[in-house]
Amino acid sequence: MVEAPQDVTKIGTLIQPAAQLTSQRRQTRLRHIVLHVLLSMGAFFMILPFLWMLSTSLKAPGDVFIFPPEWIPNPIMWSNYAKSWTLKPMGLAYLNSIKISTLTTAGTLFTSSLAAFAFAKLRFRGQHLLFMILLATLMIPVQVTLIPLFILFKWINWIDTHWPLIVPAILTNAYGVFLLRQFFISLPGELGDASEIDGCNPFQIYWFIYLPLSVPALVTLGIFAFLYHWNEFLLPLIYLNSLQKFTIPLMLATFQGAYTTEWELLMAAATIALIPVIVVYIFGQRYFVQGIALSGLKG
Amino acid sequence: MDKQFLSRRKFLQWSLLSAGTFAMAACAGVAGTPTAGQAQPAAQQTPAGQTDVGPATGDSYSFMTISGDAEAPIFNGLADTFNKTVGGSTWTFDRIAGSWEDFSRKYITEVAAESSHDVARIAIIQQPSYIRNKYISDLTPYLEKSGLVMDDYYKSAFDEWTVDGKLYGIPAGIYNMAIYYNKSLFDKVGIPHLSTDWEDKSWNLEAFRETARKLTSGEGGSKQYGFATNWDLRWVIHFVWAYGGDFVNAEHTQAILDKPEAVQGLQFAQDLIREDKSWLTPQQLSGGNTAEAFMTGRVGMYLDGMWQMPAMAKITDFEWGVAPVPAGTHRFTGNYVDAWVMPPKVKNPDKSWEFLKFMAGADAQNYLVSNSALGLPILRSVVEKRSADLFKPLPPEEQKVWINAANYAHSFPFTAKWDELYDALLPSWDLWGLGEIDAATMAQQIRAVVDPILAKA
Numbered sequence: 075m076v077e078a079p080q081d082v083t084k085i086g087t088l089i090q091p092a093a094q095l096t097s098q099r100r101q102t103r104l105r106h107i108v109l110h111v112l113l114s115m116g117a118f119f120m121i122l123p124f125l126w127m128l129s130t131s132l133k134a135p136g137d138v139f140i141f142p143p144e145w146i147p148n149p150i151m152w153s154n155y156a157k158s159w160t161l162k163p164m165g166l167a168y169l170n171s172i173k174i175s176t177l178t179t180a181g182t183l184f185t186s187s188l189a190a191f192a193f194a195k196l197r198f199r200g201q202h203l204l205f206m207i208l209l210a211t212l213m214i215p216v217q218v219t220l221i222p223l224f225i226l227f228k229w230i231n232w233i234d235t236h237w238p239l240i241v242p243a244i245l246t247n248a249y250g251v252f253l254l255r256q257f258f259i260s261l262p263g264e265l266g267d268a269s270e271i272d273g274c275n276p277f278q279i280y281w282f283i284y285l286p287l288s289v290p291a292l293v294t295l296g297i298f299a300f301l302y303h304w305n306e307f308l309l310p311l312i313y314l315n316s317l318q319k320f321t322i323p324l325m326l327a328t329f330q331g332a333y334t335t336e337w338e339l340l341m342a343a344a345t346i347a348l349i350p351v352i353v354v355y356i357f358g359q360r361y362f363v364q365g366i367a368l369s370g371l372k373g
Numbered sequence: 374m375d376k377q378f379l380s381r382r383k384f385l386q387w388s389l390l391s392a393g394t395f396a397m398a399a400c401a402g403v404a405g406t407p408t409a410g411q412a413q414p415a416a417q418q419t420p421a422g423q424t425d426v427g428p429a430t431g432d433s434y435s436f437m438t439i440s441g442d443a444e445a446p447i448f449n450g451l452a453d454t455f456n457k458t459v460g461g462s463t464w465t466f467d468r469i470a471g472s473w474e475d476f477s478r479k480y481i482t483e484v485a486a487e488s489s490h491d492v493a494r495i496a497i498i499q500q501p502s503y504i505r506n507k508y509i510s511d512l513t514p515y516l517e518k519s520g521l522v523m524d525d526y527y528k529s530a531f532d533e534w535t536v537d538g539k540l541y542g543i544p545a546g547i548y549n550m551a552i553y554y555n556k557s558l559f560d561k562v563g564i565p566h567l568s569t570d571w572e573d574k575s576w577n578l579e580a581f582r583e584t585a586r587k588l589t590s591g592e593g594g595s596k597q598y599g600f601a602t603n604w605d606l607r608w609v610i611h612f613v614w615a616y617g618g619d620f621v622n623a624e625h626t627q628a629i630l631d632k633p634e635a636v637q638g639l640q641f642a643q644d645l646i647r648e649d650k651s652w653l654t655p656q657q658l659s660g661g662n663t664a665e666a667f668m669t670g671r672v673g674m675y676l677d678g679m680w681q682m683p684a685m686a687k688i689t690d691f692e693w694g695v696a697p698v699p700a701g702t703h704r705f706t707g708n709y710v711d712a713w714v715m716p717p718k719v720k721n722p723d724k725s726w727e728f729l730k731f732m733a734g735a736d737a738q739n740y741l742v743s744n745s746a747l748g749l750p751i752l753r754s755v756v757e758k759r760s761a762d763l764f765k766p767l768p769p770e771e772q773k774v775w776i777n778a779a780n781y782a783h784s785f786p787f788t789a790k791w792d793e794l795y796d797a798l799l800p801s802w803d804l805w806g807l808g809e810i811d812a813a814t815m816a817q818q819i820r821a822v823v824d825p826i827l828a829k830a
Contacts, residue, residue: 135687138665161442224486233488311475312482315437315467327470330441 131155131341138337151338158329158343166318167325172350174239174321175303181244182299183292190254191280195266205255211248220312227313234315243303250295257291258284293361300354322347434724436713437467438494439476443683447744454740455731462724473499480716484508489716491725494545496711497533501789501830503714504536510715512540515726521733529782530751533710542712543733546741546748549706549778550611552698553667553675557691558597562587567696569770571777574700578615578641581674581699585651588673599651601663602676604806606798607707607785611676613638614783615701621786621827628823631816638701639805639812647808654806678709679764679775680747686766695767695774697781708782749779790830797822
């Protein structure tokens, strides 16, 4: 039996971890490839409806349900976009939706953060009970309050105005309060204590100390609120009568008639309607994941 | 952390931007159509072809329904015609966006809040539950006082809206079904064009099956099918009716789809699908639209309603025509009659009735014909005088297919719990369509789930 020279054994012990490392790297790379393939497949299926919408928006009326389906339309009907925009007051609907979504989002951020700050950082009698009651309101479906609210808004002559879509949304976002409260709780209380010693009142502590530190959570809530109000269909349907007051989802629904639907125009208009949503998400996405993670909430 | 700081400058920038948007939107939205109970401005052309009414006279009222872009100007025009010809009150039309289901949500909320529009058009499918829940008013007392000559109206249309001797709606038009067919394909295959006479018994189920078989050719994605219709009981039931069967009994208390005559009709449909393979089913359509399949030349014959006429009129690639549904031991076409109704507790029922009466009158019916509204007018005299103006671009003998269809109308038995009932029957219906169960088994399964629902309704 011949003993291996000592230096060769040393080399072996040095080589072995290197080989193990390469193997581990290969495994990791393989895992990443598999993961990316799976994620790409998931992303493909998620984006498929969007691609169908885009493809349909460029088709001629008779080609929408042609079999087998044509993903790249022939001819490409760019005119569908111009037609869908001019056929009805889409510009006005766009403006109405921007107005309602922007106001409700800004209002929601302000009122929700105020309430969340109070629940997270102030101490007052009945605090937990009030918070539980607030959370309980999340369980009431909108359909339950539809008729009482309709009667209320009729009394104050708000039917066929945008106010029923803006005011309640600003004042009653329990989800927003919950999300921001979770975030405020994660911020150190000492910041508030120090500010109080320096002479700040509670509103100043909220405004100058905690709010600036809450941008990720505020952006998260802002995106949620904007998307929700941009896509809201039921309440505008109930409260609005005049075509000139219609929001984007309502105007899109007018492409559907009693017996027929103009699919290619509907899809062109829906594609145009998506633009603000994509813009808001692109600008806010940097904070979005951070906000979700820090507030401990997932969609 | 500095990047996350919301500076006062940024806050002010965003505030100004929001305020600017608000101001722009507020300025843009001021030209709104007046709502119920509000005074009217002078006549003006609004976007989407809406025509506002002329100078205000008396109180303001409004009516609503869902409508497409083609229908909305017609309804505005009807309001305009009323304001000019009847006067005494000013009517406007509110267009409701979305489906009938969406419309129903809005209608019911308004009724519950006692803040309804003064008149609304509803679909026949909604009628049983609306009557049961008292969402629509009984019009019989108004009709009795009105002096309307009922002999001039299609009885089948008013029968649809007369329940337990009470009239609940003024029919908005008569909608029946017939066979659309591809004349160019018939010529190519060497089949004579179809009869336009509803009395012609040679156009029967056997002839229909043979024609569908001859029109079927090819395989796979490019296969040409002889026949297609919507995979829905409301369409397929025509074969059940042709054999003398029906879906539920006259009292709407029991499903009778398992009766031998009904099963025969279902078996006929199944034979077209399974044996002849001449029926384009949803399975082969892969989620596509049946009407589009006909319009793109993939199907030789297509059973559907006259509401498809505007879509068919766009066909340029081949010649097409309309023929009666084939005869069996019976010959019926579905009668789908939407109606103008008066919601309960409207602010002035007499004014609402005045508008409803106008809708049933010659002025409104002629207006609808002149503006290519869908459906057959409910006044026989208008149909007789204006038959040449109806159902364009069909040739005169095929216009008569639609006109005479009203004489073969058969109600579809909608019930108060139709949605629940339809959801319950779908699993068996689809299994039958897929060939997993036969017609008799499907009919028995449907009866088992439908009867308890009918008992509750």
